[in-house]
Amino acid sequence: MTKLEAKNIVKYFKHDSHRLKALGGVNLQIEDGEFVCLVGPSGCGKSTFLRIVAGLETPDEGEIFFDGKPVTSTGPERIIVFQEGALFPWLKVQDNVEFGLKMAGIPKEERAQISKRYLDMMQLTKFADSYTYQLSTGMKQRVAIARALVMDPDVLLMDEPFAALDAQTRDLLLVEMQLIWEKTKKTILFVTHNVTEATVLGTKVAVFSNRPSTIKKVINIDYKRPRLVEDQNLFPLQQEILSELRPEVKKN
Numbered sequence: 311m312t313k314l315e316a317k318n319i320v321k322y323f324k325h326d327s328h329r330l331k332a333l334g335g336v337n338l339q340i341e342d343g344e345f346v347c348l349v350g351p352s353g354c355g356k357s358t359f360l361r362i363v364a365g366l367e368t369p370d371e372g373e374i375f376f377d378g379k380p381v382t383s384t385g386p387e388r389i390i391v392f393q394e395g396a397l398f399p400w401l402k403v404q405d406n407v408e409f410g411l412k413m414a415g416i417p418k419e420e421r422a423q424i425s426k427r428y429l430d431m432m433q434l435t436k437f438a439d440s441y442t443y444q445l446s447t448g449m450k451q452r453v454a455i456a457r458a459l460v461m462d463p464d465v466l467l468m469d470e471p472f473a474a475l476d477a478q479t480r481d482l483l484l485v486e487m488q489l490i491w492e493k494t495k496k497t498i499l500f501v502t503h504n505v506t507e508a509t510v511l512g513t514k515v516a517v518f519s520n521r522p523s524t525i526k527k528v529i530n531i532d533y534k535r536p537r538l539v540e541d542q543n544l545f546p547l548q549q550e551i552l553s554e555l556r557p558e559v560k561k562n
């Protein structure tokens with residue numbers, strides 16, 4: 311079943327005296343439970359596209375459909391996780407994770423039950439009473455992912471969530487992310503600059519062209535999990551993606 315569909319998404323931005331055409335007609339179809347990685351040259355509009363899917367921006371042309379209905383605003387079924395996690399420093403880890411549930415009026419005990427499951431899943435139980443400044447960057451990112459997952463969204467939108475992590479932490483989270491996806495069966499859209507990351511995570515990888523961007527190619531990846539970054543069987547796919555990407559980066 312199709313979960314999300316982008317139809318001819320066009321987006322302009324105002325830059326001083328001129329209009330910059332960021333998205334030039336993006337078309338993408340995403341089935342329920344797919345893990346779709348978005349790669350493309352810097353500034354091509356990947357984050358803009360994700361924000362449009364989240365309902366945080368409106369396209370100038372085209373439409374996003376969620377379960378066949380047009381997206382007109384943000385909604386709890388589409389939750390975005392940003393690169394820096396955007397946590398609340400004045401709240402403890404558990405309160406950060408429960409924040410959306412509290413806003414939704416879920417009673418305290420029920421909130422605690424739900425957050426416990428995701429704190430366990432993200433190996434954060436011991437840190438439930440810590441403040442976010444007491445955590446490493448990788449742990450903060452796990453809190454941000456847990457905070458999104460407690461809301462049980464249909465679609466998780468992730469904007470370079472691992473970009474600020476060291477290589478070892480990132481490799482661990484890449485395995486954890488695959489396990490979470492297998493356990494929760496969420497539909498995931500994941501923006502990354504890292505082609506290896508894209509092949510490790512994705513059921514498919516959508517390559518954006520240079521601005522005004524369109525989807526240049528979609529590459530399907532049907533390979534056993536959990537996938538590891540050092541798996542050489544993924545190299546040919548990485549080369550295929552890079553061969554699509556390099557000419558776009560040069561144009562940039």
Ligand SMILES: Nc1ncnc2c1ncn2[C@@H]1O[C@H](COP(=O)(O)OP(=O)(O)OP(=O)(O)O)[C@@H](O)[C@H]1O
Binds near residue numbers: 353357
């Ligand atoms: N709010 C805004 N106002 C003006 N221009 C914007 C705005 N947001 C994005 N842009 C422009 O739109 C283009 C696409 O930006 P966007 O951040 O979506 O690209 P990206 O592919 O995610 O980039 P990167 O890979 O470097 O993070 C860029 O040229 C950027 O300058």
